[in-house]
Amino acid sequence: MSGIELRATIELVLAGGxxxxxxxWVLSERLAYAGESLxxxxxxxxxxxxxxxxxxxxxxxGxxxxxxxxxxxxxxDTRVGPDTGTAVAVTGLVGLGSLxxxxxxxxxxxxxxxxxxxxxxxxxxxxxxxxLVLAGGxxxxxLRRPLAATAFDPAGASSLGFSPALVRLTLLGLxxxxxxxxxxxxxALxxxxxxVGPPVAVRRHVRTPGEAMLAGAAVAAAxxxxxxxxxxxxxxxxxASVALVLCAAAGLGAALPARGxx
Amino acid sequence: xxAPAVVTDALSAGYGGRPVLTDVSFAAxxxxxxxxxxxxxxxxxxxxxxxxxxxxxxAGSVTLSGRPAYVAQTERTRLDFPVSAFDVAxxxxxxxxxxxxxxxxxxxxxxxAALERVGLGAEADTAFxxxxxxxxxxxxxxxxxxQDSPVLLLDEPLAGVDPASAQQIDAVFAELRAxxxxxxxxxxDVEGARGFDLVLCLNRRQVAFGPPGAxxxxxxxxxxxxxELIVLDxxxxxRAVTVQHHDHxxxxx
Numbered sequence: 259m260s261g262i263e264l265r266a267t268i269e270l271v272l273a274g275g276x277x278x279x280x281x282x283w284v285l286s287e288r289l290a291y292a293g294e295s296l297x298x299x300x301x302x303x304x305x306x307x308x309x310x311x312x313x314x315x316x317x318x319x320g321x322x323x324x325x326x327x328x329x330x331x332x333x334x335d336t337r338v339g340p341d342t343g344t345a346v347a348v349t350g351l352v353g354l355g356s357l358x359x360x361x362x363x364x365x366x367x368x369x370x371x372x373x374x375x376x377x378x379x380x381x382x383x384x385x386x387x388x389x390l391v392l393a394g395g396x397x398x399x400x401l402r403r404p405l406a407a408t409a410f411d412p413a414g415a416s417s418l419g420f421s422p423a424l425v426r427l428t429l430l431g432l433x434x435x436x437x438x439x440x441x442x443x444x445x446a447l448x449x450x451x452x453x454v455g456p457p458v459a460v461r462r463h464v465r466t467p468g469e470a471m472l473a474g475a476a477v478a479a480a481x482x483x484x485x486x487x488x489x490x491x492x493x494x495x496x497x498a499s500v501a502l503v504l505c506a507a508a509g510l511g512a513a514l515p516a517r518g519x520x
Numbered sequence: 521x522x523a524p525a526v527v528t529d530a531l532s533a534g535y536g537g538r539p540v541l542t543d544v545s546f547a548a549x550x551x552x553x554x555x556x557x558x559x560x561x562x563x564x565x566x567x568x569x570x571x572x573x574x575x576x577x578x579a580g581s582v583t584l585s586g587r588p589a590y591v592a593q594t595e596r597t598r599l600d601f602p603v604s605a606f607d608v609a610x611x612x613x614x615x616x617x618x619x620x621x622x623x624x625x626x627x628x629x630x631x632x633a634a635l636e637r638v639g640l641g642a643e644a645d646t647a648f649x650x651x652x653x654x655x656x657x658x659x660x661x662x663x664x665x666x667q668d669s670p671v672l673l674l675d676e677p678l679a680g681v682d683p684a685s686a687q688q689i690d691a692v693f694a695e696l697r698a699x700x701x702x703x704x705x706x707x708x709d710v711e712g713a714r715g716f717d718l719v720l721c722l723n724r725r726q727v728a729f730g731p732p733g734a735x736x737x738x739x740x741x742x743x744x745x746x747x748e749l750i751v752l753d754x755x756x757x758x759r760a761v762t763v764q765h766h767d768h769x770x771x772x773x
Contacts, residue, residue, distance in 0.1 A: 286601065400620040407611045410648075411597045414663065416574040417590035417673070418614045465602050465647065 266376035270482025272387035273440040278456030278478025279471040285457045286409040299325025301355025304371045318438035374445030374497030390439045448501035455504030459511030525702035530580035533570035541566045546729045555713035556706040558722035564706040568673045588671035589664035594656040599649035605659040606644040612666025634662035639688045654685025674705045
């Protein structure tokens with residue numbers, strides 16, 4: 259394995275592993291569409307960061323914040339409904355991001371922002387992924403019990419003193435942080451695969467939320483490593499290869515006989 | 521009468537600023553049981569959601585002697601969520617804080633004891649989604665027992681429950697009442713409501729409140745259930761059938 263491949267693998271194991279653990283809660287709270295909207299809607303932020311020569315992480319974070327605000331605003335329009343409002347806002351943001359990225363003086367290719375470039379990760383990207391695993395993993399471990407109580411029975415969690423809205427907001431914040439960091443490896447279009455693929459792969463085979471998080475992280479990390487190897491041997495795009503392995507794992511997990519709750 | 525455990529004063533509650541329940545004023549003392557009657561959409565669950573603080577009152581006020589425990593209808597819980605009956609009971613300990621740490625040994629002991637009390641000791645490790653409807657209801661009741669609240673809100677706890685579970689739940693209700701806890705139980709069972717200390721009739725507003733002997737006259741039942749009510753016996757209000765449109769079933773009461 260070359261040095262570049264090793265760095266790519268470390269990046270995908272760290273960031274992807276966290277996404278795989280977080281994904282269980284994303285699916286439990288039915289936030290997959292919100293995740294997709296957030297990851298696609300941050301494209302203008304990524305492009306602006308690339309144009310300004312700023313770190314992509316900064317652009318991703320700013321883009322995610324701006325996208326979240328616009329999506330929240332559009333989703334409140336009762337004339338069209340939340341789904342349509344979100345779809346229009348996200349499509350508009352992807353269009354704006356593409357327009358900016360296809361400008362003649364754009365330094366970074368649109369393809370890298372959309373589909374990721376794990377082979378081009380910097381020391382800063384690796385440090386950000388390590389920080390995500392430490393801080394985000396710590397947050398998930400600490401929040402495990404309130405998250406479970408809320409996902410299982412929101413009204414019951416209210417009577418235990420937890421605000422389901424606040425718990426969901428915290429989860430959205432963690433998801434935005436995970437997307438902002440994992441987008442370097444997988445791009446704005448494919449990062450959702452790391453959030454959704456692993457929990458789909460493991461959900462029918464686990465009996466506790468803790469098992470689901472650990473198994474999801476393991477699947478995502480293994481898919482990241484396998485995707486980089488697939489890319490190296492087949493000469494395919496690394497981000498897309500990882501996303502395909504993640505989706506294949508999801509399909510395999512869904513097809514295997516259930517061990518958990520089915 | 522002791523200091524009330526639950527008081528609402530001209531309470532209105534609803535969703536998105538629109539009230540679905542208005543002008544509810546009642547009080548219940550420690551150890552009293554209240555049957556909350558009303559049709560589907562009449563505001564029973566909305567009242568409970570306001571009492572647990574999930575909904576802010578649009579008008580009026582709620583006063584409680586402590587944070588109430590809430591036992592939802594089992595179909596409002598996630599059957600596919602990977603938790604066992606023991607995990608569900610243990611959730612009740614979250615009310616005591618320290619949620620970021622693993623549960624204490626005393627919390628685990630309390631959860632085991634609560635499951636034994638509702639007759640689910642042998643099913644502690646069974647996945648919640650694999651329990652029968654009555655067993656699920658009892659697991660949620662065990663969570664409320666671990667919560668150790670002075671006030672319990674139970675949303676149609678006997679709906680669709682097998683006779684053995686119903687008997688077990690009734691026995692626990694009697695124990696809780698003897699311990700001085702206040703129980704609010706929503707139901708469609710007009711005749712069963714006569715076994716409670718108090719009856720609160722709702723149909724998007726408060727229709728009546730008081731001891732069942734005084735509150736449950738025929739005019740009140742008709743105002744509460746409207747077109748969902750069929751009176752079988754013209755002599756008095758004793759024989760009434762409430763038709764539940766949501767599942768095309770009906771219950772005789």
